Amino acid sequence: MVLSESTLLEAREALRKRVDATLAEVGDEFPYVRDGSTWETTPNGNWCGGHWIGLLWFARDAALATGDEDDADRYERAARSATETVHEYMPRTSMFCGMNFCYAGFDGYDRTGDRRLYGIGLEGADAMADAFHEGARQIPLGELDIKGPEQFRGPESDHGPSGNRIGAVDNVYTAVTVLWRAYEETGDTRFRDAAISHADRHLDWYVRDDGRTWHHAVFDDDGGLERQYNELAHSEETCWSRGQGWNVAGLARAHAATGAGRYLDALERTVGYYRQRSPADGVPYWDLAAPVDEDTPRDTSAAALVADGLLALPESDDTAALRAYGETILDSLLSTYLETDPDAPNYGAVEQGCFNAPGEYATNTELIWTDYYVARLVEDALEE
Secondary structure, three states, rough: OOOOOOHHHHHHHHHHHHHHHHHHHOOOOEEEEEEOOOOEEEOOOOHHHHHHHHHHHHHHHHHHHHHOOOHHHHHHHHHHHHHHHHHOOOOOOOOHHHHHHHHHHHHHHHHOOOOHHHHHHHHHHHHHHOEEEOOEOOOOOOOOOOOOOOHHOOOOOOOOOOHHHEEOOOOOOOOEEEHHHHHHOOOHHHHHHHHHHHHHHHHOEEOOOOOOOEEEEEEEEOOEEEEEOOOOOOOOOOOEHHHHHHHHHHHHHHHHHHHHHHHHHHHHHHHHHHHHHOOOOOOOOEEOOOOOOOOOOEOHHHHHHHHHHOOOOOOOOOOOHHHHHHHHHEEEEEEEEEOOOOOOOOOOEOOEEEOOOOOEEEEOOOEHHHHHHHHHHHHHHOOO
16 A cells, blocks of 8 residues: 555544544434535435444544544444444335445444344345346346435436336445355355346446446346436436446456456456546546536545445456556545545545536535545555
């Protein structure tokens, strides 16, 4: 890792303090996106509650590392309470169930040894395996009312087809990662087979020849592809940056889990497209191919996902260049986009995230999932 230990420790402390300030502000609610000087919240985490739970566990372990046991206890109580809320609320048919139960369950178990949290992780994997559509070889979007503008409901005037017939570029990470973990834990080939089938269909339906990705694919009841479309990109011919980030994070884990060259080949192609169309610091504009002017927002959440994926790759000659690019992106996020001034009102925030540009919603602000992925990257780097 090219980043110094002092830089990483400074970042860890800033991010921990951000969790502290956020917890004091939101209480039992879940932070979602920053609206000016306050957090916009949800009562149950909506699609991304696991990120807040993960940040609370991160803050707990950061506090333990500095001997602040009272703070650590406070963060753990909040993490456990939020886990109960997400576990009760999260629709089992939603593609986000896998990701949220992985963070709330398996990641919590890794930190505590609590077998109940382990069971939540397995429950997320079971839900994703049950949701897998054999004909489409996809885990579909499912039914979850994502908080945001009405635009965020589909491509047509009636808000599009059922989520049970829509796949998403996100799913190769959000729905599939928990399956790799469950297979590693149990050896149950049902988890492995669903993960591989989904990842292979992802290569067919979402990764375009030049390295761009589609956002959505609609399939019929038998699983046949009807069409592809972009919901959060500038147009059908451009590329949603965060979708590219989810793709990188998912393909990196598919390669790490299987060693299969097809995933590494697709990863190199999609990272190449991302890199060619991003600024030199590796933090892209919200769309990788849309027109850019002085007001076009960046998306640090896309960059954090790309770095998260690339730095999860196993170290080898084949992955060295990709991992090095991941380190470059993390360096940029910490040096330019993370607020490290303790006197700043947003101390510890990762700024310039863009949630939904077409819907003009949270287009240049702090996003809870960006903070989470940057915190996880810092924590992993300190453990190397």
